[in-house]
Amino acid sequence: MGAGVICALIFSGCSNAPAGVNGSNFVNTENSTSFFAMDTVMDLKIYGSEDLLVEAESKVNNLEDRLSVTNPESEISIINRDKIGRLSKESAEILEGALEVCRDTDGALDVSIYPVLKDWGFTTGEYRIPEETEIEDLLENVDYKKIAVNNAKDGSATVEIPEGMEIDLGSVVKGYTGQMLAEYFKENGVESAIINLGGNVQCLGKKPNGEKWNIAIKSPFLESKSGILGVLKAEDTSVITSGGYERYFEQDGHIYWHIIDPATGSPANKGLASVTIIGDNGLRGDALSTALFVKGFDEAIQYWKDHGDFEAIFVNNVGDVFITEGLEGNFELSSEYVAAKLTIIKK
Amino acid sequence: MKKNDFILIAVILIIAITALLGQRFLLGGNPDSPMVVVTIDGVEYGRYPLDEDREERISLEDGSYNVLSISDGEVQMKEASCPDQICVMHRPIHSSNDPIVCLPNRVIVIIENGEDSSIDTITN
Numbered sequence: 001m002g003a004g005v006i007c008a009l010i011f012s013g014c015s016n017a018p019a020g021v022n023g024s025n026f027v028n029t030e031n032s033t034s035f036f037a038m039d040t041v042m043d044l045k046i047y048g049s050e051d052l053l054v055e056a057e058s059k060v061n062n063l064e065d066r067l068s069v070t071n072p073e074s075e076i077s078i079i080n081r082d083k084i085g086r087l088s089k090e091s092a093e094i095l096e097g098a099l100e101v102c103r104d105t106d107g108a109l110d111v112s113i114y115p116v117l118k119d120w121g122f123t124t125g126e127y128r129i130p131e132e133t134e135i136e137d138l139l140e141n142v143d144y145k146k147i148a149v150n151n152a153k154d155g156s157a158t159v160e161i162p163e164g165m166e167i168d169l170g171s172v173v174k175g176y177t178g179q180m181l182a183e184y185f186k187e188n189g190v191e192s193a194i195i196n197l198g199g200n201v202q203c204l205g206k207k208p209n210g211e212k213w214n215i216a217i218k219s220p221f222l223e224s225k226s227g228i229l230g231v232l233k234a235e236d237t238s239v240i241t242s243g244g245y246e247r248y249f250e251q252d253g254h255i256y257w258h259i260i261d262p263a264t265g266s267p268a269n270k271g272l273a274s275v276t277i278i279g280d281n282g283l284r285g286d287a288l289s290t291a292l293f294v295k296g297f298d299e300a301i302q303y304w305k306d307h308g309d310f311e312a313i314f315v316n317n318v319g320d321v322f323i324t325e326g327l328e329g330n331f332e333l334s335s336e337y338v339a340a341k342l343t344i345i346k347k
Numbered sequence: 348m349k350k351n352d353f354i355l356i357a358v359i360l361i362i363a364i365t366a367l368l369g370q371r372f373l374l375g376g377n378p379d380s381p382m383v384v385v386t387i388d389g390v391e392y393g394r395y396p397l398d399e400d401r402e403e404r405i406s407l408e409d410g411s412y413n414v415l416s417i418s419d420g421e422v423q424m425k426e427a428s429c430p431d432q433i434c435v436m437h438r439p440i441h442s443s444n445d446p447i448v449c450l451p452n453r454v455i456v457i458i459e460n461g462e463d464s465s466i467d468t469i470t471n
Contacts, residue, residue, distance in 0.1 A: 034455075035389060041448050041455060043468070125431025125451070199471035207467070216444065218471040227438055227445050231466060241470040247433060276470060 028208060033057065038064050038174060040198025044181070047208050048190035056181050063177060066091050069114065069123075069168045079159050080166040089155035091169075094283065095147075096157075098172045101287035102144040105303070109291035110144045110262035112161070114168035122258040127249040129256065135265035141165045142262055175240055175286025178202030182282075199246070201239040202282055212330070219337070220245045220273035220315055229274075229315065230333040238282035242289035243274030243315075261294050270296025273317050278327065279310030297322075305347055381441075381461045383422045385415065388453040397422065397441070397458060405454060413454050422456060424449065444469050 032045040033053045037060045044053055066075045066088060079085035087095060101109050114123075116138050121127040130138075141164035148160040161167060174197045182204040185193045193204040194213055203213045212233040219229040220243040232239060244257030244267065261268035275293045277285040288310065292300035297316055304312055304324055313331065314322040320341040323331050328344055381397035385405060395401060395417060402425070403415040413434065414426035423439035424447055434449035443461035448454070 036450070036453055039450060041446070041450070125429065125433075194468055196468045196470075199469070201468055201470045203467075213467045214465055216466045216469040218445075218469055222436075222438070224438065226442070227440070228466075228469070239470050243471075246471060247431070248436075 030208075035060075037061060038068070038177070038197070039070075039170075040174070042198065043196040044193070045195075046185055046190050046193040046204075048185065048188065048193070052185060052188055052190065056184065059181065059184065060177060063090070063173070063180075067094070067169050067173055069166075069170070076167065076169065079161060083163060083165070084158065084160045087157045087159055092149070092151065092155060092157035092159075094169055094172060094176050095149065095159065095167075097176065097281075097283045098169055098287055099144060099147065099149070101172075101284060101291055105288075105291040105295065107144065107262055108294040108299075109171060109287050110142055111167045111169060111171065112142050112144050112147065112165050113260055113262050114166045114170075115164075116142060116260055116262075116265045117168075117258070120256070120258075120260070121249075122247060122260075127251075127256070129251060130265075139262075139265045142265070171290050172283050172287045174198060174200040175238060176283040178238055179282030199241065200282070200286060203234055203237060203239070206235045215239050216334075217241060217276055217313060218243075218245075218274075219334075221319065224336060226334055226336045228334045229321070229337055230313075230331055232276075232278070232313070232327065233330040234278065237278055237280060238285045239276060239278050240282070240285040240289045241274055241276040241313075242293045243272075244268075244293075245274070259290060259293050268294040268296075270294070270299075271317050272297055272300070273315045273319075274313075275300065275315075276313040277310055278312065281310075285310065301345060304345070308347065379460055381420075382459045383415070383417055384457050384459050386455045386457075392454075394459075397461070405452075407452055407454075411452050413449055413452055415456060422458070423447070424456070427452065 028047050030047055031050045031053055034043045035057055044056055046052060065071060068074045069076055071077060075085060075087050075091050098111050102111060117123055119130045119134060119138055146162050150158045178195050178197050178200055179202055181195050182202045185204055191205045192208050195202040201215055206212055212235045215232045215234050216228045217230050217232060219227055244259055248255050248257035257267045259268045272293050275289050277289045279285045292303060297314060311324045311326040322343045322345050325344055325346045333340055333342060383395045383397050385392045397420055400418045405413045411428040413424055416423055416425040421439035421441045424434040427434050427449055429449055429451035434447050437447045440447060440458060443458050444466045447456040
């Protein structure tokens with residue numbers, strides 16, 4: 001009798017039965033997926049129906065089909081080839097959102113930098129250092145102000161660009177997509193989700209246990225042991241980092257990275273190692289993380305002070321960390337960087 | 348309880364403990380210990396204990412390849428046929444949530460049950 005009880009205890013203790021019963025509470029089931037799209041890896045985790053993930057993946061593929069510069073049939077490729085073409089409503093909104101940041105940052109972001117990026121080999125991985133005259137020639141056709149957009153009543157747009165120009169929305173499309181997916185999940189009753197599109201993070205709500213999401217900010221320094229600069233607690237927001245460390249090559253002792261300053265046609269180098277933007281608008285966060293990296297520390301701080309409708313984490317080349325005041329209490333340096341100088345920027 | 352009950356309990360306990368120890372030390376490691384998991388285009392290719400040094404050549408059908416090296420509790424991409432070499436330049440990893448990705452070959456290396464599990468995701 002006694003042995004029977006103990007047997008039951010032992011065997012039940014060894015079984016791997018699920019700890020909780022979710023059958024009646026389907027919306028809170030954790031579901032995740034991981035797939036390749038937009039030249040990166042997309043990780044989606046939601047507390048909600050698996051069907052939503054299937055639909056999310058098809059939304060991403062659909063957007064990529066229309067915007068990819070490597071798909072010769074995409075709306076963007078047709079504009080780049082014929083110098084005139086039509087953007088569907090969603091594509092037109094993305095271009096408009098990008099152009100707004102181009103204007104607002106005086107061209108620190110420029111969606112027409114693509115031919116220069118290609119010339120350096122950053123789009124293929126076949127890296128090279130272009131001749132100065134090559135860059136000068138290419139820069140003549142880099143100017144977002146020469147992109148003519150004519151909006152139609154239905155929200156679509158006809159876009160015309162000058163001979164020699166090519167445009168690419170790669171600097172904003174992942175930020176846009178993260179936000180679009182979060183809105184889609186929310187409309188379908190999901191209260192908690194975390195979306196990581198190749199390092200661009202969008203979180204919906206909080207974790208199911210009511211805590212904020214813990215989002216690690218990658219260290220921009222190659223010699224880092226842990227790879228993690230610090231951890232940000234966040235909810236219902238996008239968190240997007242840009243840094244030279246993401247894609248670069250080394251030649252003759254110099255490091256050349258993929259964030260090109262549209263003013264010089266060469267890698268942007270104004271003292272920053274990485275810029276993280278935290279805000280409601282994923283498209284804008286994606287665009288600003290690049291644009292403020294290009295602007296450099298002083299101008300980036302000034303931009304934040306003038307606008308202030310987002311938060312930011314700046315890391316300079318010597319490893320000092322600066323966070324905007326709204327992040328105070330929600331950001332902590334990792335144990336590896338606990339001795340780094342951390343400054344809170346106030347208005 | 349009778350004497351036989353105690354004998355039965357003792358035998359069951361011995362069997363249970365032996366089975367647990369066997370699982371941990373003889374049959375390829377504790378299921379909760381850190382594992383290196385490799386996927387190619389979303390399909391699992393292999394899993395290897397993080398605490399056993401080894402080198403693994405991942406060969407793809409089209410002739411491209413990645414060479415994975417597990418050493419001293421860390422894993423890194425030692426070599427790869429891809430043009431951008433981003434996976435090779437990725438620092439060795441030992442914790443969860445910082446995957447090594449080779450986009451051209453669609454190879455992803457992650458660690459399951461690694462440390463830092465309090466982190467939900469990582470930006471870069």
